[in-house]
Amino acid sequence: xxxxxxxxxxxxxxxxxxxxxxxxxxxxxxxxxxxxxxxxxxxxxxxxxxxxxxxxxxxxxxxxxxxxxxxxxxxxxxxxxxxxxxxxxxxxxxxxxxxxxxxxxxxxxxxxxxxxxxxxxxxxxxxxxxxxxxxxxxxxxxxxxxxxxxxxxxxxxxxxxxxxxxxxxxxxxxxxxxxxxxxxxxxxxxxxxxxxxxxxxxxxxxxxxxxxxxxxxxxxxxxxxxxxxxxxxxxxxxxxxxxxxxxxxxxxxxxxxxxxxxxxxxxxxxxxxxxxxxxxxxxxxxxxxxxxxxxxxxxxxxxxxxxxxxxxxxxxxxxxxxxxxxxxxxxxxxxxxxxxxx
Amino acid sequence: xxxxxxxxxxxxxxxxxxxxxxxxxxxxxxxxxxxxxxxxxxxxxxxxxxxxxxxxxxxxxxxxxxxxxxxxxxxxxxxxxxxxxxxxxxxxxxxxxxxxxxxxxxxxxxxxxxxxxxxxxxxxxxxxxxxxxxxxxxxxxxxxxxxxxxxxxxxxxxxxxxxxxxxxxxxxxxxxxxxxxxxxxxxxxxxxxxxxxxxxxxxxxxxxxxxxxxxxxxxxxxxxxxxxxxxxxxxxxxxxxxxxxxxxxxxxxxxxxxxxxxxxxxxxx
Numbered sequence: 020x021x022x023x024x025x026x027x028x029x030x031x032x033x034x035x036x037x038x039x040x041x042x043x044x045x046x047x048x049x050x051x052x053x054x055x056x057x058x059x060x061x062x063x064x065x066x067x068x069x070x071x072x073x074x075x076x077x078x079x080x081x082x083x084x085x086x087x088x089x090x091x092x093x094x095x096x097x098x099x100x101x102x103x104x105x106x107x108x109x110x111x112x113x114x115x116x117x118x119x120x121x122x123x124x125x126x127x128x129x130x131x132x133x134x135x136x137x138x139x140x141x142x143x144x145x146x147x148x149x150x151x152x153x154x155x156x157x158x159x160x161x162x163x164x165x166x167x168x169x170x171x172x173x174x175x176x177x178x179x180x181x182x183x184x185x186x187x188x189x190x191x192x193x194x195x196x197x198x199x200x201x202x203x204x205x206x207x208x209x210x211x212x213x214x215x216x217x218x219x220x221x222x223x224x225x226x227x228x229x230x231x232x233x234x235x236x237x238x239x240x241x242x243x244x245x246x247x248x249x250x251x252x253x254x255x256x257x258x259x260x261x262x263x264x265x266x267x268x269x270x271x272x273x274x275x276x277x278x279x280x281x282x283x284x285x286x287x288x289x290x291x292x293x294x295x296x297x298x299x300x301x302x303x304x305x306x307x308x309x310x311x312x313x314x315x316x317x318x319x320x321x322x323x324x325x326x327x328x329x330x331x332x333x334x335x336x337x338x339x340x341x342x343x344x345x346x347x348x349x350x351x352x353x354x355x356x357x358x359x360x361x
Numbered sequence: 362x363x364x365x366x367x368x369x370x371x372x373x374x375x376x377x378x379x380x381x382x383x384x385x386x387x388x389x390x391x392x393x394x395x396x397x398x399x400x401x402x403x404x405x406x407x408x409x410x411x412x413x414x415x416x417x418x419x420x421x422x423x424x425x426x427x428x429x430x431x432x433x434x435x436x437x438x439x440x441x442x443x444x445x446x447x448x449x450x451x452x453x454x455x456x457x458x459x460x461x462x463x464x465x466x467x468x469x470x471x472x473x474x475x476x477x478x479x480x481x482x483x484x485x486x487x488x489x490x491x492x493x494x495x496x497x498x499x500x501x502x503x504x505x506x507x508x509x510x511x512x513x514x515x516x517x518x519x520x521x522x523x524x525x526x527x528x529x530x531x532x533x534x535x536x537x538x539x540x541x542x543x544x545x546x547x548x549x550x551x552x553x554x555x556x557x558x559x560x561x562x563x564x565x566x567x568x569x570x571x572x573x574x575x576x577x578x579x580x581x582x583x584x585x586x587x588x589x590x591x592x593x594x595x596x597x598x599x600x601x602x603x604x605x606x607x608x609x610x611x612x613x614x615x616x617x618x619x620x621x622x623x624x625x626x627x628x629x630x
Contacts, residue, residue, distance in 0.1 A: 064471075067471075067475040068474075068475055069471055069474050069475050069626065070626070071626075071627055089477055089479075092475055092476055092477040092478075093477040095475065097471075097472075097475045099468060099471045099472075099475075101468045102468075103467065103468045103469040103470075103471050103472035104467065104469065105375065105379065105467070105469060106467070107378075107379045107382040107383060108375070108378065108379070108382075112378065116371060116374075116375045117472070117476075119367065119368075119370075119371035119374075120368060120371050120372070120473070120476045120477075120478045121476055121477065122364060122367075122477055164472070
C-alpha cells in the first residue's frame with residue numbers, strides 16, 4: 020500500500036533524510052520510531068504530498084505522492100505534527116468542513132462526522148469551539164479530521180503527543196481498531212507506543228532507517244542485552260568473583276557500597292546476554308551464600324536501542340534476533356519500558 | 362466541475378463563518394459604517410452640502426439666472442462614491458491581511474495542501490468570501506442613499522445608481538485579490554496589512570504619475586490605474602475595458618496566490 024524507495028530530502032545542503040526505503044502492507048500498522056529530529060516529520064510530510072522529496076520515490080496505493088498528488092490526497096488522512104485546526108469553528112463544523120474538502124458526498128457527510136466524533140470520544144463536545152479545547156482534545160480533533168473521510172491510508176505524525184495517560188490508551192486502541200480496513204503509518208518517539216499498537220516498526224535515526232522489523236522481534240532484541248541492578252550483602256571481593264563467573268555475564272560494574280549496621284551493602288550493575296540471565300544470577304548468588312536485597316531489571320530505553328543499532332554491525336543484530344527468542348520478555352515487560360527519550 | 366464548485370463553496374462557507382465569528386470583523390464594519398454615515402451626512406445635509414447647494418441653485422434659477430443644468434442626485438452619488446473609493450483603501454488591507462497568514466500560522470495550510478482541493482479553488486473561495494463580506498459593508502450605505510435619492514426630482518435612473526456601486530465592489534475585489542496574494546507571502550498579519558497598504562499607495566500614485574508622464578508610457582500607466590477606472594464607473598462611463606482591467610487584477614491576484622502557495626509548498630523547510 021505504501022512503498023518508499025531510496026527517499027531523501029535536503030534542506031539546503033543538510034540532509035534531513037537519506038536513502039529511506041520501507042513498505043507498508045495493506046491493513047498493516049507501521050510505527051515510525053525515532054528520536055526528535057531524526058526525520059520522522061519530514062518523511063510524513065513527503066508521504067502526504069506536502070513536501071517534495073529531493074530524491075527517490077514514494078508511492079501510495081500505486082500513485083507517486085508528488086507526481087500524482089491529487090490521486091494520493093484522495094486516499095490519505097493526515098495528522099500533521101501540529102493538528103491543523105480552525106480555532107473559530109466548533110468541532111462538528113470543522114469536521115463537516117474537512118469532510119467537504121475531502122470530497123465526502125453530501126449524503127454521507129453527517130454519518131461520517133458522527134463516526135469520527137464517536138471514534139475519538141468527542142460526541143459530547145461537538146458544539147464546543149475548538150479555541151476552548153485543551154491540548155488533548157485538540158489532538159483528538161486532529162485525529163478525527165484524519166479519519167472523517169474514511170481514507171484507505173492514514174498518516175499520523177506523533178498522534179499521542181499532549182494527551183494524558185488515559186487518553187493515550189484510548190487513542191492507541193483507536194489506532195489499533197483502524198488496522199485491517201485502513202493502512203496506518205504513525206510516527207513516534209515513544210517505544211511502548213510502537214510495541215502496543217504497531218505490527219511492524221521502522222527505526223529511523225539521523226535521517227536513515229537503521230532497522231525494520233516486526234514489533235515482537237524488536238522487543239526481543241531490546242531485552243537481549245539486558246542489564247540488572249543488584250543490592251547485595253557480603254564481602255565485596257567475593258561478590259565480584261561470584262557475579263563475574265555467572266554464565267552469560269558480559270559486563271560487571273560496582274556502583275557503590277554503603278555500610279549498614281548488619282554489614283556492607285554493595286550495589287552492582289550486571290550485563291548479561293544469556294536469555295535467562297535473571298535465573299542464572301539468583302541461582303549463583305544463593306549457592307554462594309550472598310544475600311540479595313534488591314534485584315531489578317534495567318529497562319532498555321530507546322536510547323539504548325539506537326546505540327545498539329547504530330554502533331553494532333548489522334549481521335550481529337540479525338544473529339542476535341535469531342539466537343534470542345525468549346518468550347517471557349515479550350509480554351510482561353513490554354509495557355513498562357521507560358518512555359525515556361527527551 | 363461539480364467537485365470544483367463544491368470545493369470552492371466549502372472554502373467560501375468556512376471563510377464566511379469565520380467572519381461572523383470574529384469580533385474584529387464587527388469592529389471594522391462598525392467603523393466603516395460610522396465613517397460612511399458621517400461622510401454622507403456632511404455631503405448631503407451640511408451648510409454647503411448638496412441639498413443646500415441645490416436650494417441656492419433653485420433660487421438663482423427662479424431669480425432668472427442662466428445656469429447650466431445640474432443633476433444634483435448624480436452629483437451626490439459622484440461625491441459620495443469618490444470619497445468612499447478613498448476610504449476603502451484603508452479598510453481593504455485589513456480585510457485581506459488574514460486570508461493566508463492565519464492558515465500559515467495555524468498550520469491549516471498543511472490540511473488544505475494535503476486535501477484533494479486545488480490551490481485555485483482555495484484562492485477563489487477565499488476571495489469570494491471576503492468580497493461577500495465587503496459587499497455586506499456597502500449594502501447598508503446603498504440603502505440610505507436610495508432613501509435620500511428617492512426624493513430626487515426628476516427621478517434618477519437605477520443604472521446611474523448601480524454602476525458606481527458595482528465599480529466600488531470591483532475596486533474592492535481587485536484590491537482584495539492583490540491583498541490576498543500578499544497575505545500568502547508571509548506569516549505575519551501585520552506585515553501583510555502594511556505591504557498591501559503600501560501597494561495601494563503605489564497604485565494610487567500611479568494615477569498621478571501617469572498624468573505627468575508623456576506619450577505611450579503615460580497612457581499605458583493610466584490604463585492600468587485602478588482608481589482611474591473606478592472614477593470612470595462612478596461618473597457613469599461604462600467601458601468594457603474598465604471591466605476588463607478590474608477582471609485582470611482579480612485574476613492576477615488569484616493566479617499569483619495559487620502560484621505562491623505552490624511555491625511555498627516546495628521551498629518550505
